[in-house]
Amino acid sequence: MKEMLLRSIVVLLFAASSTAIAQEFAGSESCKNCHSAAYNNWKASGHPYKIQKLQASTGPIYPVLKAQKTVGSQVNYELKSGIPTPPSGLTWDSLGFVLGGYHSNARFLDKEGYIIYGNNRQYNLPTSKWVAYTSGTLTKASYAYSCYKCHTTGPSKTKTTEFQMYPGIEGSWAEAGVGCEGCHGPSKAHTTNPSTKPPKEGLTTCNNCHARDRNEGTTTYPWNQRVEWQARTVNNVSTGFIRHREQGDMMLASKHGKAGFTCATCHDPHKGVYFVQGGLKASASCQTCHPNKQISGHDVLKTKAECTDCHMPFAARNGDQLTPYISEQSTHYWKIITDPVTMFDNLQDIASTATPPVTYKFIKTDAAGMSGVTLDYTCMQCHTDKNVTWASTYAKRMHSGITAVDAASEVPSAYTLGQNYPNPFNPATTISFAIPKSSFVTLKVYSVTGELVSTVLEQGMRAGWHNVTFNAGNLASGVYLYRIQAADFSYARKMVLTR
Numbered sequence: 001m002k003e004m005l006l007r008s009i010v011v012l013l014f015a016a017s018s019t020a021i022a023q024e025f026a027g028s029e030s031c032k033n034c035h036s037a038a039y040n041n042w043k044a045s046g047h048p049y050k051i052q053k054l055q056a057s058t059g060p061i062y063p064v065l066k067a068q069k070t071v072g073s074q075v076n077y078e079l080k081s082g083i084p085t086p087p088s089g090l091t092w093d094s095l096g097f098v099l100g101g102y103h104s105n106a107r108f109l110d111k112e113g114y115i116i117y118g119n120n121r122q123y124n125l126p127t128s129k130w131v132a133y134t135s136g137t138l139t140k141a142s143y144a145y146s147c148y149k150c151h152t153t154g155p156s157k158t159k160t161t162e163f164q165m166y167p168g169i170e171g172s173w174a175e176a177g178v179g180c181e182g183c184h185g186p187s188k189a190h191t192t193n194p195s196t197k198p199p200k201e202g203l204t205t206c207n208n209c210h211a212r213d214r215n216e217g218t219t220t221y222p223w224n225q226r227v228e229w230q231a232r233t234v235n236n237v238s239t240g241f242i243r244h245r246e247q248g249d250m251m252l253a254s255k256h257g258k259a260g261f262t263c264a265t266c267h268d269p270h271k272g273v274y275f276v277q278g279g280l281k282a283s284a285s286c287q288t289c290h291p292n293k294q295i296s297g298h299d300v301l302k303t304k305a306e307c308t309d310c311h312m313p314f315a316a317r318n319g320d321q322l323t324p325y326i327s328e329q330s331t332h333y334w335k336i337i338t339d340p341v342t343m344f345d346n347l348q349d350i351a352s353t354a355t356p357p358v359t360y361k362f363i364k365t366d367a368a369g370m371s372g373v374t375l376d377y378t379c380m381q382c383h384t385d386k387n388v389t390w391a392s393t394y395a396k397r398m399h400s401g402i403t404a405v406d407a408a409s410e411v412p413s414a415y416t417l418g419q420n421y422p423n424p425f426n427p428a429t430t431i432s433f434a435i436p437k438s439s440f441v442t443l444k445v446y447s448v449t450g451e452l453v454s455t456v457l458e459q460g461m462r463a464g465w466h467n468v469t470f471n472a473g474n475l476a477s478g479v480y481l482y483r484i485q486a487a488d489f490s491y492a493r494k495m496v497l498t499r
């Protein structure tokens with residue numbers, strides 16, 4: 001009896017305190033003093049910049065970040081955080097909020113909180129281009145809860161007094177962007193009494209935002225039945241292999257997902273990955289768990305084919321499709337389907353009731369029902385002149401040996417410019433490159449300011465791998481660029497001369 005009474009008091013106390021905590025957000029700034037490491041890492045990642053309120057004529061503020069993005073010999077661009085100017089014909093003053101602008105693209109809300117549509121109303125960071133954000137006659141639309149629920153902390157459909165001035169915004173939020181409490185839950189009580197733990201562990205929340213067609217994390221169809229419902233016509237997948245923010249869908253359809261991985265198995269949730277590679281935990285290196293995966297036929301030093309190039313190709317699209325096979329975001333299936341099929345083969349019409357769009361199952365599965373990327377996305381990103389039939393004959397033996405074939409084939413199948421060796425160097429270094437066809441080749445060395453300092457090669461060459469020696473003579477110490485031009489292929493790398 002006594003025991004029961006005690007228990008009900010405890011229950012009451014808990015119930016009372018949890019309702020009191022329930023809606024109370026403290027804001028990320030209030031965590032700063034006690035958790036400075038988490039705060040500083042988070043502040044440099046993309047999460048806080050998902051939506052920003054514009055203050056007077058100041059444009060949006062981002063951390064100053066840059067990264068060189070390369071995929072084989074095909075894609076090489078510098079990604080920079082931030083938006084250079086307001087959209088054409090508009091000033092920062094005339095806008096209310098900016099969505100994104102940290103890594104992929106940026107969209108805008110007007111002063112009343114309506115989303116602005118039309119030509120040149122979306123800025124794509126990888127290509128530094130202004131593009132249309134939906135076409136047609138629609139010029140503005142409400143910023144709905146279904147949109148900001150993933151972009152803000154403490155989203156609500158209820159309008160607070162503070163949000164009355166934004167008729168375009170359906171309800172309100174506690175903090176713009178994904179703040180600390182976007183993952184940990186409202187933690188005001190914790191800030192005054194740290195022994196009251198934040199309500200959420202953080203781990204389970206990723207898929208509320210990094211997965212599609214979920215209703216607060218609930219599955220609406222089996223994970224491995226991912227469909228590209230936006231794709232309207234075969235061979236014209238407007239959105240790439242998969243779309244952005246589908247990492248959760250993919251992971252749960254993979255063996256890593258079945259093995260109980262969470263996003264935090266690999267990611268440090270407070271750090272970004274687009275710019276700062278430190279966002280992946282050291283324990284998440286593929287080789288830690290999968291040692292001895294030699295890559296047959298690929299001299300890694302020359303081809304730069306790393307685990308992620310084949311297993312996590314950049315095939316997901318947010319803003320830009322960079323080539324037919326490459327976009328700006330990596331896949332999270334890890335599995336490679338080795339059958340000679342492209343994503344366009346054997347399409348199953350999934351939701352024939354939806355007219356239009358017709359939805360197809362582009363994502364292929366193996367016999368055990370596990371999803372994966374097809375060889376067109378895995379191999380053709382570098383072997384542009386090959387097809388899945390060619391790739392399939394090698395793919396199944398990728399880690400068990402195709403050396404006999406290598407010896408026989410002296411002709412490389414893709415253009416490559418290798419990293420010079422040694423590097424840093426003094427005064428001579430070797431540069432290797434491959435050309436699949438006989439071509440006229442120029443190889444030139446430039447200073448960092450773009451001044452030509454040496455022409456190493458300027459001649460017709462046969463197909464194959466070639467090595468040339470570059471002697472720096474009496475050049476000064478510093479960083480130099482060497483650029484190859486062969487047929488349509490052009491590529492540059494850096495090298496360092498240290499006297």
Ligand code: HEC
Binds near residue numbers: 026028031191
């Ligand atoms: C007055 C200092 C203080 C403030 C302010 C503060 N914390 Fe803490 N926090 C602590 C202490 C102390 C711990 C316990 C550390 C330990 O046990 O190792 C802690 C632990 C945590 C943990 C780990 C909880 C667990 O289950 O182990 C999280 C998550 C956390 N804080 C998030 C936050 C967030 C989010 C904010 C801002 C809303 C915040 N903290 C503000 C002092 C603070």
Ligand code: HEC
Binds near residue numbers: 100147
């Ligand atoms: C289910 C959650 C969710 C919904 C709903 C959602 N987004 Fe996002 N959005 C994300 C995530 C997660 C990312 C980051 C994607 C990634 O890196 O894979 C993102 C990225 C973006 C970016 C690019 C950010 C940058 O810095 O490059 C923009 C812009 C954007 N979303 C706008 C919108 C708009 C407009 C809507 C409503 C029509 C919307 N989103 C609905 C989760 C969501």
Ligand code: HEC
Binds near residue numbers: 182184
């Ligand atoms: C994207 C979701 C997310 C955001 C945003 C986030 N956290 Fe975390 N946090 C996590 C997860 C998940 C863990 C558990 C880490 C793990 O298992 O590796 C964690 C762990 C922690 C811990 C305990 C372990 C540690 O790293 O010290 C603290 C304290 C913490 N977070 C504070 C914060 C603060 C303060 C902020 C804001 C500046 C913040 N978090 C923002 C997801 C997040």
Ligand code: HEC
Binds near residue numbers: 210264265308331
């Ligand atoms: C097995 C390790 C692993 C797991 C588990 C994992 N990731 Fe990743 N993730 C990576 C690696 C590696 C990259 C970087 C790929 C590259 O750029 O080469 C990455 C990149 C990303 C990126 C941004 C860059 C990009 O290229 O798209 C986002 C966003 C992301 N992961 C989110 C998630 C989420 C959300 C989860 C959980 C659903 C998750 N990841 C689970 C390893 C992992």
Ligand code: HEC
Binds near residue numbers: 045047100151207275
């Ligand atoms: C409330 C929604 C939300 C939650 C919860 C969330 N994310 Fe995100 N995440 C986003 C949005 C939106 C972006 C795009 C931000 C931008 O770049 O503008 C993003 C971007 C990212 C990125 C790429 C940004 C960078 O800095 O490299 C990674 C990696 C990532 N999230 C991982 C995670 C992990 C891991 C978790 C769970 C621990 C998680 N996210 C939880 C909404 C969320």
Ligand code: HEC
Binds near residue numbers: 255290312
């Ligand atoms: C923490 C350990 C761990 C890390 C880190 C890890 N894996 Fe795995 N991986 C596993 C486990 C466990 C399985 C499932 C094995 C099984 O079920 O047979 C697996 C399975 C796989 C598979 C087989 C998928 C299939 O459906 O057949 C591939 C491919 C793979 N991992 C690639 C990678 C790559 C690439 C990375 C680095 C980005 C990586 N893994 C990081 C542990 C890990």
Ligand code: HEC
Binds near residue numbers: 286311395397398
């Ligand atoms: C040139 C492309 C390529 C690279 C680079 C590559 N892989 Fe693979 N990997 C494949 C292909 C193709 C398969 C499928 C083989 C099959 O299904 O029989 C595969 C299969 C796997 C598997 C599952 C089957 C198995 O053999 O266990 C794992 C795990 C794996 N790779 C890990 C890695 C790791 C770790 C790295 C980096 C050291 C790596 N891979 C680099 C192409 C590649």
Ligand code: HEC
Binds near residue numbers: 395
């Ligand atoms: C990151 C770019 C890259 C990716 C991804 C890649 N390769 Fe390669 N691969 C190369 C380059 C460059 C060479 C030339 C190597 C040489 O000649 O030494 C090569 C060589 C080969 C060779 C040697 C024989 C020949 O015909 O050139 C085979 C076979 C091969 N790749 C198959 C594949 C398959 C199958 C895949 C997908 C599972 C794949 N590669 C993915 C860049 C790549």
